[in-house]
Amino acid sequence: MFKQSLITFAITSAIFSSQASAAQLKGKVLDTNNQPVPNATVHLHGKSQSVKTDINGQFSINVDQDSQLHVSKDNFINERIDVSADSPYVTVKLAPSSVESVVVYASALHKSNIEMASPVAVLGGDELKNSAKPTLGETLKQLPGINASYFGPVSSSPIIRGLDGPRVKITQNGLDSSDASRVGPDHANTNDSLAAQQIEVLRGPATLLYGSGAIGGVVNVVDNRIPTDVIEGVQGAAEFSHDTNSNTNTVAALFEAGNNGFNFHFDGVTRKGGDYETPRFALPGEEHEDHDHDEAHHDEHEEHGHDEHEEHGHDEHAEEEHGEESHGETEYAERVANTFIDSKQFNIGTSFVGDHLTVGLSYGRIETDYGIPAHSHEHHDHGDEHDHDDHDEHAHDDHDDHSEDEHDHAHGAEEEAVFARVKQDRWQVLFNYALHNNWIESIQVRAGFTDYEHAEIEHGAVGTRFSNETTELRTNIEHRLGEWHGIIGYHFSDSDYAAEGAEAFTPATNTKTHALYVLEERRFGDVTLELGARVEDFALSSNFASGHDEHDEHDHDDHDEHEGHEDEHVAEIINYTLDTTNFSASIGAVYDYTEGHNVAVNLSRSERAPLTAELLSNGLHIATSTYELGLGYHIEGDEVHFEPENIEQERSTNLDISFRRFIGDFGYTVNFFYNDVSNYYYQRNTGYMYTGEHGIELADHHHEGALPVYQFESADAELYGFEFDAHYQIDARNRIKVYGDHLRAELDSGEYLPRIPANKLGTSYRFELEDFSAELSATHYMTQDKLAQSETKTDSYTLLNASFSYDFSLSGVDLVGYVNVDNITDELGFVHSSFIKEQAPLPGRNFKLGIRGYF
Numbered sequence: 001m002f003k004q005s006l007i008t009f010a011i012t013s014a015i016f017s018s019q020a021s022a023a024q025l026k027g028k029v030l031d032t033n034n035q036p037v038p039n040a041t042v043h044l045h046g047k048s049q050s051v052k053t054d055i056n057g058q059f060s061i062n063v064d065q066d067s068q069l070h071v072s073k074d075n076f077i078n079e080r081i082d083v084s085a086d087s088p089y090v091t092v093k094l095a096p097s098s099v100e101s102v103v104v105y106a107s108a109l110h111k112s113n114i115e116m117a118s119p120v121a122v123l124g125g126d127e128l129k130n131s132a133k134p135t136l137g138e139t140l141k142q143l144p145g146i147n148a149s150y151f152g153p154v155s156s157s158p159i160i161r162g163l164d165g166p167r168v169k170i171t172q173n174g175l176d177s178s179d180a181s182r183v184g185p186d187h188a189n190t191n192d193s194l195a196a197q198q199i200e201v202l203r204g205p206a207t208l209l210y211g212s213g214a215i216g217g218v219v220n221v222v223d224n225r226i227p228t229d230v231i232e233g234v235q236g237a238a239e240f241s242h243d244t245n246s247n248t249n250t251v252a253a254l255f256e257a258g259n260n261g262f263n264f265h266f267d268g269v270t271r272k273g274g275d276y277e278t279p280r281f282a283l284p285g286e287e288h289e290d291h292d293h294d295e296a297h298h299d300e301h302e303e304h305g306h307d308e309h310e311e312h313g314h315d316e317h318a319e320e321e322h323g324e325e326s327h328g329e330t331e332y333a334e335r336v337a338n339t340f341i342d343s344k345q346f347n348i349g350t351s352f353v354g355d356h357l358t359v360g361l362s363y364g365r366i367e368t369d370y371g372i373p374a375h376s377h378e379h380h381d382h383g384d385e386h387d388h389d390d391h392d393e394h395a396h397d398d399h400d401d402h403s404e405d406e407h408d409h410a411h412g413a414e415e416e417a418v419f420a421r422v423k424q425d426r427w428q429v430l431f432n433y434a435l436h437n438n439w440i441e442s443i444q445v446r447a448g449f450t451d452y453e454h455a456e457i458e459h460g461a462v463g464t465r466f467s468n469e470t471t472e473l474r475t476n477i478e479h480r481l482g483e484w485h486g487i488i489g490y491h492f493s494d495s496d497y498a499a500e501g502a503e504a505f506t507p508a509t510n511t512k513t514h515a516l517y518v519l520e521e522r523r524f525g526d527v528t529l530e531l532g533a534r535v536e537d538f539a540l541s542s543n544f545a546s547g548h549d550e551h552d553e554h555d556h557d558d559h560d561e562h563e564g565h566e567d568e569h570v571a572e573i574i575n576y577t578l579d580t581t582n583f584s585a586s587i588g589a590v591y592d593y594t595e596g597h598n599v600a601v602n603l604s605r606s607e608r609a610p611l612t613a614e615l616l617s618n619g620l621h622i623a624t625s626t627y628e629l630g631l632g633y634h635i636e637g638d639e640v641h642f643e644p645e646n647i648e649q650e651r652s653t654n655l656d657i658s659f660r661r662f663i664g665d666f667g668y669t670v671n672f673f674y675n676d677v678s679n680y681y682y683q684r685n686t687g688y689m690y691t692g693e694h695g696i697e698l699a700d701h702h703h704e705g706a707l708p709v710y711q712f713e714s715a716d717a718e719l720y721g722f723e724f725d726a727h728y729q730i731d732a733r734n735r736i737k738v739y740g741d742h743l744r745a746e747l748d749s750g751e752y753l754p755r756i757p758a759n760k761l762g763t764s765y766r767f768e769l770e771d772f773s774a775e776l777s778a779t780h781y782m783t784q785d786k787l788a789q790s791e792t793k794t795d796s797y798t799l800l801n802a803s804f805s806y807d808f809s810l811s812g813v814d815l816v817g818y819v820n821v822d823n824i825t826d827e828l829g830f831v832h833s834s835f836i837k838e839q840a841p842l843p844g845r846n847f848k849l850g851i852r853g854y855f
Helices: 002-015 125-131 136-140 286-291 307-311 389-395 404-411 549-554 612-616
Strands: 023-031 041-044 050-052 058-063 067-072 079-083 090-094 120-124 146-148 158-160 168-172 198-203 217-222 233-243 248-259 262-273 276-282 325-327 330-336 341-353 357-378 415-434 440-458 461-481 484-501 509-524 527-545 573-594 597-608 618-621 626-629 633-636 639-642 650-661 666-691 695-698 707-729 734-747 760-769 772-781 797-810 813-822 846-854
Touching (some): 041 058, 050 058, 626 666
Parallel strands (some): 168 217
Antiparallel strands (some): 023 058, 067 079, 120 198, 198 217, 262 341, 357 415, 509 527, 573 597, 633 639, 650 666, 707 734, 760 772, 797 813
């Protein structure tokens, strides 16, 4: 039905469009020295495709109506020229930009990052390929204002200005990634950096186009799985890299072909590696693990932030194969166990690109196994009866002598590592039609269906399974109304989330949204004004059992042998629906007060309703060593009641002011922001403890193995700070750069918000000589002592990195060889924003060697 409707819409649009004869507009793109600019992008507003200039800077494009020609190239300032079907030969001059200038696909209005009212960072090209990590969080965390949640290097999501989880929307070509990364920090996102052309980070609210889930920002991964430009002939790329720290091998391939407007695309990535090594660190004591929250179990060593650990033991499983050793009552490690990865994914797509019509379809498949550090279950009396072959095959077959299972059997350990198995199928459809109309430039439809599954494997079998089926549709009408240029759109999303098993701490939920939005801009001399608004109908529904008795069978001493418990406690079945309307609006302006300089101001107001984990959580979350309760629950004595009255929306009022210089040898971007949030959702320690046998009790009734109860609450909060990026091109070969960020985040009561990233300050030096380039960078992460309840201080550390690359040709194939050295000094660093700060420090010294070829 959905596909039939989409086809009908495309045919109807084509039939009712008035026809006009097209003329071929020819032109040339030059730089300020009158030298041709090859490979510049020339795009006519209203059409999805674009053309590239040739080696002489020349181009030819069909024009059949009054429109605007948009000419862009990375590191040049964009130019826009009004054209018509009878326009003569045009010459366009592009001035070089001293700030990386890239067209931002997520802007929807064909703007570059230096033209937008809200702050944007873009990572692309060889810089992205060389620095790509298994997760988005690790790939982007060096950008100012961006950090990572860091549940180990294979499960790490982006944090934007201290906001993460449900407040950061992660999209792929503008459509939601639709995984479970916002349910818990141990759930990895499903976007791979190597398959991307560029990754865009929209700082601050981006709710107008992407929904209330983008109240903190958007990370948009742009790829070419549905080609939108005409591909002539055959082209592609292949890459191999090896990381020495975790013995990880990565292979990536890209193949594209086209003929007469019909295009084909394939890309694939495989990545396989073992547990990562760290500088020597003290493992946290078990006593602390039972009492402290996941992100802050202990104070730091005397040298590296952990001197308190000298008196706590963890000696029941000293894993020497993983570089662990016991000194008295303190256990040390030089490797973080259970951080392997074994991932395979591919995307195929096809499209037809005509002068006015672009249609395409793509399919992507992901299969990934990855270890979940600090995530294990006791298995008393299980002996060797469990089938570990599956774990051995996928988890540690490349670990040399570091097999977790072999060690457990050899040493009689009482815990077994848990790993995740992720599978995702993703379909996408694109339809774009450029109308022959004076006010409607184009109609675009993007639609997607995602079937996602995350299974946690323990004892050789599935312990918990999370699934999410999402259907999404986005329709944009790009138009011109007099001097105004903008889009009007409709956005639909339907998500069926389910969880079953030992750690199903959130119930099955259906979340459905319908939204209308508008975004308009107009130029007034040197000022570009931007206005936007969005109205979103949000409905969340769930059927679940109230109270916490249903979790008795989840006692992890042996959660498979409690079937009888289900009859002892009959919980009330609740049919719950949250139906609300979220409204967002923004006003922004960019003032080009002199050549190559501008100041941007953006004021926005955004609303969002709580998602499933924030509202309906009620159960053990072993990954974070807590028992979690949502906003809808209330504790009375040792009983939990579902009382979701007076659930209010989270409302954010955000002000951004940006100063930019992008001309000459010296350039900078400085962003100041202030975010005032009403009813900010966050987790607070209730003072209660939970065990499967005794349920929820006050902390003074402590039982062995009890976990703290954390509940989502809402309170007013403020987040404010700044971020900057400045660089100076000393000469054609040498460039220096300085970057950093600062953030304060606290409740109106004066308490600090939990897991707020440390401020950072960095510098880099880049040298280029013909085909050789080298870069040395140092990033200092400052001490984080602005602590929430139960947190502990995280000491400062400095990461020194270097990269080298060389371009060459072999048998007609263009090649790039590169070497990256991360953490050159083998510094021990802990991530304050991590839920498992003490158990998973950052990786030690790593050499990444790679080679990439293009044809």
